[in-house]
Amino acid sequence: MTEIEAVDWLKAHLHVSRETWDALESFVVFLKREAESQNLISASTLDHIWARHIVDSAQLLLFTDASAPQINWLDLGSGAGFPGLVIALLTDYQVTLVESRARRIEYLQRAIEMLDMTHRVRVAGVPLERLETTQYGVISARAFAPLPKLFDLAARFATNNTLWLLPKGRNAKAEWQSAQPQWDGNFRIMNSVTDQEAGILVGTLSGKHKARAIFVTQGQEE
Numbered sequence: 001m002t003e004i005e006a007v008d009w010l011k012a013h014l015h016v017s018r019e020t021w022d023a024l025e026s027f028v029v030f031l032k033r034e035a036e037s038q039n040l041i042s043a044s045t046l047d048h049i050w051a052r053h054i055v056d057s058a059q060l061l062l063f064t065d066a067s068a069p070q071i072n073w074l075d076l077g078s079g080a081g082f083p084g085l086v087i088a089l090l091t092d093y094q095v096t097l098v099e100s101r102a103r104r105i106e107y108l109q110r111a112i113e114m115l116d117m118t119h120r121v122r123v124a125g126v127p128l129e130r131l132e133t134t135q136y137g138v139i140s141a142r143a144f145a146p147l148p149k150l151f152d153l154a155a156r157f158a159t160n161n162t163l164w165l166l167p168k169g170r171n172a173k174a175e176w177q178s179a180q181p182q183w184d185g186n187f188r189i190m191n192s193v194t195d196q197e198a199g200i201l202v203g204t205l206s207g208k209h210k211a212r213a214i215f216v217t218q219g220q221e222e
Helices: 003-014 018-034 043-063 084-090 102-114 147-157 172-179 209-221
Strands: 072-076 094-098 121-124 138-141 163-169 183-191 199-208
Touching: 003 043, 018 043, 018 084, 018 102, 043 084, 043 163, 043 199, 072 084, 072 147, 084 094, 084 102, 084 121, 102 121, 138 147, 147 163, 147 172, 147 199, 163 172, 172 183, 172 199
Parallel strands: 072 094, 072 138, 094 121, 138 163
Antiparallel strands: 163 199, 183 199
């Protein structure tokens, strides 16, 4: 996907308002300037931000319920703001960005202030293990951790109805297979619009096999 194709895709699929376009463009300028002093994104993608990062993040909205009045969204390992900050720019959702690196935390906070989103976007500047347990409607993660570890760390923030949106590149199928011996869930692999060989895991998580087996055994004993 070229940069022109990325912009056309946003116009065709998400009907971005003029105000939101301005915000997205301001964010891209801010990101490029900040990338001069810290390694926010790969240098090879600096000239392809709209395709490799903006649309790659925005496409996750295709799998959410657009009619939902409000969504509480948790983004793990937000880094440069992908996908969480892009989701916040394109919606009115309450978004929590989890990031533990000091310079990234400071960068994200400044970006949120610059984009005037402090009323509904917050940075949880702690390792995920230390974040207070709260249930979220959507959990996203882009290059955060291998799937079994991701579920181990983040399952406590989910219910059986929480939608997981996990861009996993070309390893999506293998990662889901590696998690299945331990975890129950209903996931499908969707092709990324920015790379047809890359996959996005989309679905819900039911729980660990062992935990379910104990529950069934206890129920039978009763």
